[in-house]
Amino acid sequence: MENRPGGGEPPGAAPSGPQGPGPAHHAVRAPWPAPTAYPAPGYGAFRPPPWHMPPPPPPPSAGSGAGVLFGAGVAAAVALSALGASVLIVVNTPREAPPTGGTDVSLHYEDTMAAPPNAVTVDVADHPLYEAPMPEPVDCETPELQPESDESWQDFATSVGGCLEELWAPVLTDLGLAAEAPEFAVTTESPDPADAEGYTLAYYEGDFTRITVVLPNVRELGAQVRPDEREEVWLALMGHEYGHHVQHATGILGISHDLRMSAGSEADELDALRRTELQAECMAGIGLRGITDGGADTLEVVNANFNGGGDLPTHGTAVNRAFWLEQGWSQPTVGSCNTYGAEEGQVL
Numbered sequence: 001m002e003n004r005p006g007g008g009e010p011p012g013a014a015p016s017g018p019q020g021p022g023p024a025h026h027a028v029r030a031p032w033p034a035p036t037a038y039p040a041p042g043y044g045a046f047r048p049p050p051w052h053m054p055p056p057p058p059p060p061s062a063g064s065g066a067g068v069l070f071g072a073g074v075a076a077a078v079a080l081s082a083l084g085a086s087v088l089i090v091v092n093t094p095r096e097a098p099p100t101g102g103t104d105v106s107l108h109y110e111d112t113m114a115a116p117p118n119a120v121t122v123d124v125a126d127h128p129l130y131e132a133p134m135p136e137p138v139d140c141e142t143p144e145l146q147p148e149s150d151e152s153w154q155d156f157a158t159s160v161g162g163c164l165e166e167l168w169a170p171v172l173t174d175l176g177l178a179a180e181a182p183e184f185a186v187t188t189e190s191p192d193p194a195d196a197e198g199y200t201l202a203y204y205e206g207d208f209t210r211i212t213v214v215l216p217n218v219r220e221l222g223a224q225v226r227p228d229e230r231e232e233v234w235l236a237l238m239g240h241e242y243g244h245h246v247q248h249a250t251g252i253l254g255i256s257h258d259l260r261m262s263a264g265s266e267a268d269e270l271d272a273l274r275r276t277e278l279q280a281e282c283m284a285g286i287g288l289r290g291i292t293d294g295g296a297d298t299l300e301v302v303n304a305n306f307n308g309g310g311d312l313p314t315h316g317t318a319v320n321r322a323f324w325l326e327q328g329w330s331q332p333t334v335g336s337c338n339t340y341g342a343e344e345g346q347v348l
């Protein structure tokens with residue numbers, strides 16, 4: 001079945017209200033996935049820093065004698081060649097003390113240092129990340145959340161984020177990635193436009209490696225969730241957003257963005273977005289299993305609150321969201337989250 005956006009909703013739009021209890025779990029209207037949220041991916045595109053480039057040669061010094069020979073072309077050529085020779089002699093002659101005017105340090109650089117490194121290709125469907133075994137669970141103590149307190153939310157998000165960082169660190173380290181740890185923030189301002197039918201609970205910004213929880217929206221959803229189930233719901237939310245961070249650190253998020261920008265149709269763009277979101281949902285399953293006690297009811301609770309409702313053109317059908325969450329929860333390798341290599345029916 002082709003899944004097309006209904007009602008003219010742009011990609012990234014939140015779900016509409018009548019679609020049941022599946023609110024905009026982690027809808028990404030803004031600023032994700034605005035183009036400015038995506039710097040060049042660290043994994044796939046690397047530019048040598050400026051200090052790898054040799055400095056320009058020093059200007060010819062006055063008094064070299066070049067000026068007086070500029071009467072004819074031949075003389076000029078001789079002069080330039082003499083000048084070159086003199087520079088060479090200067091820098092090759094051992095000195096007891098370096099000249100105060102500076103030395104041509106470019107000669108200290110090897111040619112290989114000035115050359116750009118080999119390009120690293122990121123294949124979102126065949127990525128070394130998928131070879132990684134599921135990370136071992138970590139002990140995770142989270143502070144009790146006081147939903148009406150902004151400070152409590154900040155503490156909770158930071159604490160859960162720390163657990164997820166500890167969980168994922170071995171995976172990223174094994175890939176040779178020195179990923180910057182994300183920041184955690186809360187905001188009282190919803191990024192959703194006034195006429196949005198759903199709402200954004202949290203979002204990830206690659207530019208700032210930051211996860212932000214939208215307080216008015218998590219409070220609105222939290223009021224509809226049983227008190228004894230809320231913590232698992234928020235752990236899943238944080239796990240999903242941290243999944244976007246893993247995508248960012250591995251270069252997958254940047255490629256995904258490029259795929260969307262270069263899509264030939266709205267359907268293709270939504271396909272790329274859903275694969276990204278469903279992969280993050282699968283990583284939420286990895287996070288849930290890794291930072292909770294792994295009780296089976298955790299999965300049920302999260303599915304009941306997030307994945308039991310309507311189908312979303314941006315985040316997938318309810319069935320597929322639940323499928324991918326369980327993949328991450330239950331399978332032996334991160335490769336179980338390879339939504340980019342999945343059949344179309346699994347990412348509708």
Ligand SMILES: [Zn+2]
Pocket residue numbers: 026027028240241244277280
């Ligand atoms: Zn997401």
